[in-house]
Amino acid sequence: AIAYNFLGNALYKKKRYKDTVAVFKRALEINPENVEKSYNLAQGLLKTGNKAAALVHYKIIEDKNPKLAHQLYKSIYRDKVIFVGNK
Secondary structure (H helix, E strand, O other), X not given: OHHHHHXXXXXXXXXXXHHHHHHHHHHHHHOOOOHHHXXXXXXXXXXXXXXXXXXXXXXHHHHHOHHHHHHHHHHXXXXXXXXXXXX
């Protein structure tokens, strides 16, 4: 799983997002409880335009690592502009 994680990160940096998704899926098959790999997969899914699948991984991560889930949530909704408060 560690080797797949390294490979997935390298592919992500090379902007080979479809390959990134495949590699992180394999890493999760080997170690399904690893929320960091689920986060990485969600980031790759976002780059391929699959927001719905990324949200599934958000739900998986949410209880196990709220801080990481919050980072993923911000990535998923970064295209939304939210303003609260006075100008």
